[in-house]
Amino acid sequence: MSGGRSPVAFVATAQPEYARHALAELRQAAGGGRAEPLAEGVFLFQPRGDPEAVRAGLAAQPPVFLRHLHPVHRALALPDLRPEAGAELRSETGADACGSAASGLAPLVEATRDLLAGGRAALLPPGAAVQVQVRRLGLRGGPSAFAVKAALDPVLAAAGFRPVSRDPEWVLSVTLCGAAGEPRAFLGLSTPAENLSPWPGGAIHYPRAAVISRAAFKLMEALELFAPLGFCPRPGDRALDLGAAPGGWTQVLLDRGLRVTAVDPAPLDPRLQDRPGLTFLQGRAGEVPLPPVAFDLLTCDINWHPLETARTVAARAEVLVPGGWALVTVKLLGGGTPTAIWRRVADILAGAGLWLITARQLFHNRDEVTLLLRRAD
Ligand SMILES: C[S@@+](CC[C@H](N)C(=O)[O-])C[C@H]1O[C@@H](n2cnc3c(N)ncnc32)[C@H](O)[C@@H]1O
Structure with a gap:
């Protein structure tokens, strides 16, 4: 050849x-x-x-x-x-x-x-x-x-x-x-x-010592891989991190200079205690009180059935500013092909005004796909 x-x-x-x-x-x-x-x-x-x-x-x-x-x-x-x-x-x-x-x-x-x-x-x-x-x-x-x-x-x-x-x-x-x-x-x-x-x-390998949880690698990879698509959270941006514990994603966002509201029924890792810019709301993503149009970025890494994830993020879409970004991990669980599963989630999110920018199975995703979306202007 x-x-x-x-x-x-x-x-x-x-x-x-x-x-x-x-x-x-x-x-x-x-x-x-x-x-x-x-x-x-x-x-x-x-x-x-x-x-x-x-x-x-x-x-x-x-x-x-x-x-x-x-x-x-x-x-x-x-x-x-x-x-x-x-x-x-x-x-x-x-x-x-x-x-x-x-x-x-x-x-x-x-x-x-x-x-x-x-x-x-x-x-x-x-x-x-x-x-x-x-x-x-x-x-x-x-x-x-x-x-x-x-x-x-x-x-x-x-x-x-x-x-x-x-x-x-x-x-x-x-x-x-x-x-x-x-x-x-x-x-x-x-x-x-x-x-x-x-x-x-x-394949991208990150040093384990630097992060609170391996889950952080998913966000680190997404930030690099999706940057050419305009996904570049800036210092001072406000992020809502759903399913935040033990705190890998929250840590990555804080390290980039974002202000983070982290939500999880489980506690965050003690290393995040007293981090400036962090607000922790202990509770379920669908239940904690949140102000509308208050966040530039919504992240969700809840280890859940995909339809639960879709419904929860859809119900919280109004917290994003117009043009705000969402990054959502979708577990490839339940009935149907993997493509049918993530498409169903994307359809539900589109119904809530979150438009799909891209879907990728990252190197650090296991039985998952990561969706990048934007709230309609
Ligand atoms: C895969 S872990 C998240 C890892 C996290 N992104 C990190 O980087 O450390 C999934 C998290 O979702 C949380 N979770 C489960 N149900 C939840 C709910 N209804 N609302 C918010 N968080 C939930 C679990 O407590 C668990 O901490």
Whole structure:
């Protein structure tokens, strides 16, 4: 498989339990296609029709369960990938041609040079910030992701681009895969938006020590992933956090400088005691007294039946200012397909004047989907 400006395939990633639904989304966008499993929740997808049409299909019907998608502009075998190569390369300050050859990465370096010499790379302005994002799937040994990046960064620099480790304008995705016996590499050039996520495979890991609860990771991820959609709570904004205990989301919002009213029948973590800007109302979300049109943001992370969540948030929608945002975790419980469940919730919220901006299964969602909504102006 080789390729020029158009991808020849895609590497698609979803949470393994929901991969079937992600593939259905992709097939619908592509008008059909063939999927080869590369690892749990990861597929090599070959569209039946024009690969260029896949992006347009996804833009028309944004996916919810498809977490990440990178194009494949080059696919190659890496027969000489050696288990010891990672250590070898890691010990070097930078990987040179000799290091790449020793690691079995020489074909990958060559394919990258070739990809950057034309095709899609012609769209990149000189000096563009490009991040090499590496995933290793089912490989025993072989170079580490770090070693692969160290081997490819100099190739990017030599082609006139700026290799970066974060906030890229473009991404050079490298998926190394050992699933079919002989190691293979899939290589593609795309923007973070085209990949549906700025992170390799859509996976973002945060340090556990910094947060009160793991639930905080959902909000941290949503704040990053949805920022390009205009979801950027500002210091001084007023937030209502329903189902707040033990306080992970509340802590994240306070740390961003928001004033937070937290509601939960259970107490908050003592570490939040005396935090300026925090009001705690101990009680049920549907029962505590709240003023209307008083909040810029409503968050709800109640571990509930989805219809209960929908009804409670709908009944509280009037607390938001016009144009205010809502971020709601929906448990995929109860009857119907996962898509039918979250759509039903979105319909109920639309009836209360909360319009759906996007729905995504975040990396940190388990059997859940996160909805981002706005109150009608
Ligand atoms: C998944 S936890 C929330 C975690 C929280 N977002 C965090 O970051 O720490 C769900 C919370 O919903 C609360 N809850 C359950 N029923 C509720 C209700 N009717 N009103 C408000 N909170 C409720 C539970 O007490 C529990 O603390």
